[in-house]
Amino acid sequence: MTLVNLTVNGQERECDVPDGTLLVHLLRDHLGMTGTHVGCDTSQCGACTVILNGEAVKSCTILAASVGNAELQTVEGLAEGDSLHDVQTAFRTHHGLQCGFCTPGMIMAAVNMIDRHKGQLDETLVRHDLEGNLCRCTGYHNIVKAILSAAETYRARHQAAMAQG
Structure with missing residues (x-):
């Protein structure tokens, strides 16, 4: 198990996840952020795209353990209250x-x-x-x-x- 600390949509989060957990599964299964979709699991489709430290990345190809102390933005973090991005x-x-x-x-x-x-x-x-x-x-x-x-x-x-x- 790996303890992962990161900031997601401006909120500090901490998760204890199995070592082989992909970032997309950390978001969906551990943090309940299902806006990031699992598509192909091979980085071909881009349905899992998030912004990691200012760069668009495919979260199905990144180990959650590798993103400690990172800044992450998901589609859930774009709107401000009732105002869409x-x-x-x-x-x-x-x-x-x-x-x-x-x-x-x-x-x-x-x-x-x-x-x-x-x-x-x-x-x-x-x-x-x-x-x-x-x-x-x-x-x-x-x-x-x-x-x-x-x-x-x-x-x-x-x-x-x-x-x-």
């Missing part, structure tokens, strides 16, 4: 989901993508950065529209903040 709102507005299975991973990948590129995205870059996240329903058109819309919101808010000083 801009990416969640854009996915809803632009119908960037169908069955919803890939949606949490897509959203987390999108949040990280927008942050990394400071909202400066175009369709080619979005499609390239989403290569590790699979959707079997939508053909990506509305997902890309949602991400580009959220990036525009990011840029507008950043510009407004800069103008205020």
